[in-house]
Amino acid sequence: MEAIIKSQNEQWRSGIAKGITFIVTKDCQLACKYCYLVGKNSKERMPWSIAKQTVDYILDHENDFKEESVIWDFIGGEPFLEIDLIDKICDYIKMEMFRRNHHWFNSYRFSFSTNGINYHEEKIQQFIEKNRNHLSIGITIDGTRQKHDLNRVYKNSERGSYDDVVKNIPLWQFQFPGMGTKVTISSADLPYIKESVLHLFSLGIPEVNINCVFEDVWKEGDDLIFQNQLIELADAIIDNGLYENNVCSFFQEHLGKPLDRKLQNQNWCGAGKMLAVDAAGIFYPCTRFAQYSLRDKKAWIIGNVNEGIDKNKLRGFLTLDRCTQSTKECIDCEVAEGCAWCQGENYDAADTCTAFQRSTAICKMHKARVRANNYYWNKLFRKLELEGIERERANEHVKQPQMKDIC
Amino acid sequence: MLKYLVILLDDTSTSFCHYDNRKSESRLMPIETLKGGIRFGMMENLMIQFVYPVDALPLEHLKAIETIDHGVIAPSGSPVSADVVVFNDWDTFLKFDYPDMGTFVLRTDSKQLCENPKYLESVLYQVTRLNIVLTDIETMNDEDFEKYDRFLDELRGIMKRLYLKGYQTQCNLITDRIVLDAMNNCNAGTESITLAPNGKFYICPGFYYDGLDAVGSLEDGLDIKNPQLYRLDHAPLCRICEAYHCKRCIWLNQKTTIEVNTPSHEQCVVAHMERNQARLLLNELQDRGIYDKKQEIKEISYLDPFDVKDEW
Ligand code: SF4
Ligand code: SF4
Ligand code: SF4
Numbered sequence: 001m002e003a004i005i006k007s008q009n010e011q012w013r014s015g016i017a018k019g020i021t022f023i024v025t026k027d028c029q030l031a032c033k034y035c036y037l038v039g040k041n042s043k044e045r046m047p048w049s050i051a052k053q054t055v056d057y058i059l060d061h062e063n064d065f066k067e068e069s070v071i072w073d074f075i076g077g078e079p080f081l082e083i084d085l086i087d088k089i090c091d092y093i094k095m096e097m098f099r100r101n102h103h104w105f106n107s108y109r110f111s112f113s114t115n116g117i118n119y120h121e122e123k124i125q126q127f128i129e130k131n132r133n134h135l136s137i138g139i140t141i142d143g144t145r146q147k148h149d150l151n152r153v154y155k156n157s158e159r160g161s162y163d164d165v166v167k168n169i170p171l172w173q174f175q176f177p178g179m180g181t182k183v184t185i186s187s188a189d190l191p192y193i194k195e196s197v198l199h200l201f202s203l204g205i206p207e208v209n210i211n212c213v214f215e216d217v218w219k220e221g222d223d224l225i226f227q228n229q230l231i232e233l234a235d236a237i238i239d240n241g242l243y244e245n246n247v248c249s250f251f252q253e254h255l256g257k258p259l260d261r262k263l264q265n266q267n268w269c270g271a272g273k274m275l276a277v278d279a280a281g282i283f284y285p286c287t288r289f290a291q292y293s294l295r296d297k298k299a300w301i302i303g304n305v306n307e308g309i310d311k312n313k314l315r316g317f318l319t320l321d322r323c324t325q326s327t328k329e330c331i332d333c334e335v336a337e338g339c340a341w342c343q344g345e346n347y348d349a350a351d352t353c354t355a356f357q358r359s360t361a362i363c364k365m366h367k368a369r370v371r372a373n374n375y376y377w378n379k380l381f382r383k384l385e386l387e388g389i390e391r392e393r394a395n396e397h398v399k400q401p402q403m404k405d406i407c
Numbered sequence: 408m409l410k411y412l413v414i415l416l417d418d419t420s421t422s423f424c425h426y427d428n429r430k431s432e433s434r435l436m437p438i439e440t441l442k443g444g445i446r447f448g449m450m451e452n453l454m455i456q457f458v459y460p461v462d463a464l465p466l467e468h469l470k471a472i473e474t475i476d477h478g479v480i481a482p483s484g485s486p487v488s489a490d491v492v493v494f495n496d497w498d499t500f501l502k503f504d505y506p507d508m509g510t511f512v513l514r515t516d517s518k519q520l521c522e523n524p525k526y527l528e529s530v531l532y533q534v535t536r537l538n539i540v541l542t543d544i545e546t547m548n549d550e551d552f553e554k555y556d557r558f559l560d561e562l563r564g565i566m567k568r569l570y571l572k573g574y575q576t577q578c579n580l581i582t583d584r585i586v587l588d589a590m591n592n593c594n595a596g597t598e599s600i601t602l603a604p605n606g607k608f609y610i611c612p613g614f615y616y617d618g619l620d621a622v623g624s625l626e627d628g629l630d631i632k633n634p635q636l637y638r639l640d641h642a643p644l645c646r647i648c649e650a651y652h653c654k655r656c657i658w659l660n661q662k663t664t665i666e667v668n669t670p671s672h673e674q675c676v677v678a679h680m681e682r683n684q685a686r687l688l689l690n691e692l693q694d695r696g697i698y699d700k701k702q703e704i705k706e707i708s709y710l711d712p713f714d715v716k717d718e719w
Contacts, residue, residue, distance in 0.1 A: 316664055316669040319643040319644055319669060319713070319716060350633070351632040355666070356636055356641070371670070
């Protein structure tokens with residue numbers, strides 16, 4: 001289970017912000033056992049010239065990037081290993097947006113997903129101080145110490161990294177209050193869901209936003225384990241009144257309803273509306289389409305820093321809707337609401353070279369989640385009712401989520 | 408439902424469409440493969456179109472071909488009598504001795520086409536149907552579009568003169584849209600499939616010549632993965648479009664956008680310029696009493712449906 005503690009609301013300008021991701025390095029201090037980056041190495045570091053060319057290209061083409069705001073996202077490997085480069089890129093972005101009087105100058109954010117190990121180091125702290133009002137930082141943690149150290153171990157040793165990460169959380173909490181958490185779970189994590197979520201709550205993280213991975217990793221019986229873990233978690237949250245100050249995104253009141261073919265026909269993920277660039281200056285619709293994150297397919301390249309974006313390679317993404325990529329079973333599904341997909345995984349798992357074939361590996365897990373979710377709300381509403389709180393006013397007594405499901 | 412089987416008799420069989428055939432070395436379809444293809448077509452109730460190379464075929468191949476009702480697509484230099492004659496160069500196209508019947512295909516890049524509208528006129532007086540196939544749609548830029556629109560303007564003038572003189576010549580670029588009231592596309596992958604000399608099936612000949620994945624073989628049968636994506640109802644732009652005459656070229660789609668159901672900007676712009684000129688021609692012919700006034704092609708403000716997709 002991987003939790004990314006987000007410093008601020010993920011919905012920041014959601015829908016109207018352009019996401020631009022720099023894959024600054026493929027190197028990392030850790031060698032997590034589940035790491036999907038098959039091509040991880042210490043050689044592919046983004047040169048300054050590529051970063052600068054990318055920024056120039058994007059700012060030169062203001063008309064092609066009309067979104068009101070921008071999130072400049074830095075990922076790795078471990079992005080803070082390249083703090084000098086990142087600092088230089090961010091300074092250049094700010095300077096150029098100002099010099100060009102670009103419409104993003106007052107509406108930008110720098111975003112990071114880090115393992116948190118070197119969060120306290122001077123250079124990183126200086127960077128945070130300098131950019132404090134335009135920052136969003138996520139730290140990855142795997143629930144309890146035991147669970148975290150099982151997977152998140154240092155390169156060339158079996159030493160776990162839990163202590164080195166958790167010691168930085170108070171500083172990070174102090175700098176970015178109001179934090180939330182993002183968690184991704186896979187088959188082996190299922191038995192630990194309840195204890196991990198409760199542990200994250202106990203660390204002072206009030207909001208835990210969880211997704212099952214979209215890959216086809218689910219084994220026979222996993223849905224039952226999942227359902228039972230969620231029901232145990234529901235009991236713990238409700239019996240201990242944790243719902244007043246905490247949110248776990250697995251439980252959402254309006255989950256699991258049928259979807260209207262016309263009115264609720266939108267695509268789920270933002271691929272095609274984002275842009276990712278790697279160390280060689282190659283552009284992708286999102287990092288999941290870069291070669292190092294694909295199992296079976298060729299990278300989906302949409303251009304490069306020299307030739308720019310080939311808009312034809314984005315047309316499919318920008319015309320994708322729910323029904324065109326779904327089977328009849330999904331279109332008619334009684335519990336479809338909240339059943340998510342990842343365009344990159346769809347492409348990777350598809351029978352042909354297409355993003356128009358929805359992968360449904362998550363199907364039984366979503367159905368299990370819906371059952372546990374129904375249990376949660378029935379139990380919670382009954383409890384509140386017995387306490388004299390009417391259903392219409394129940395929301396005033398339940399903490400509302402700030403984040404939405406993120407792919 | 409599948410209706411047509413295109414059989415490429417040789418690796419050097421002529422291209423009759425947007426794709427290029429750059430193979431110069433002959434590789435004849437083995438006679439057993441040819442017979443197997445014919446048997447497949449018979450069993451599946453498919454109309455077979457044989458695509459010929461320039462060189463003459465061995466007698467046993469010709470005999471096998473005659474065992475089934477079929478269509479013949481052949482390059483202009485081929486000795487065979489063809490239903491569809493394909494020209495890959497302007498010289499032969501202009502000097503050809505046109506028979507009374509038949510369909511003729513001119514494959515040309517937009518540059519040459521835009522330079523030669525006058526020459527085209529003489530041929531249009533001699534044939535009943537001419538299909539013009541652009542071979543460079545994917546590389547056309549704004550300047551090329553402007554030239555193409557000017558060419559279409561001239562073509563409209565030519566067609567108008569022909570119709571006023573009582574000719575009923577068809578030219579796909581401008582007259583097809585006038586007579587259509589629903590989509591009429593190439594439909595590779597849904598209505599037609601191609602058998603290559605190697606005994607494997609492809610969505611269209613272009614997929615074979617580009618070395619793309621086969622969709623089955625005579626030995627193992629047809630196996631089209633994601634077949635729904637070749638259908639109009641699974642093409643988000645095309646299904647709301649009314650450039651009914653557009654080829655909606657699946658081969659160009661995958662080449663330019665990666666997706667077989669998604670056209671490039673260039674394909675859409677070219678088709679819409681043709682559509683708009685067809686609209687003007689229809690109006691002009693209606694004014695001269697040649698077409699029923701009830702027929703209508705609406706005025707639209709865009710050249711690429713992608714630009715107005717949010718309004719649908
Ligand atoms: S994947 Fe399963 S749960 Fe999700 S919409 Fe399709 S049928 Fe419903
Ligand atoms: S013009 Fe474009 S959208 Fe319309 S049918 Fe042709 S390819 Fe499809
Ligand atoms: S897909 Fe159809 S229109 Fe396109 S090249 Fe092939 S046969 Fe021609």
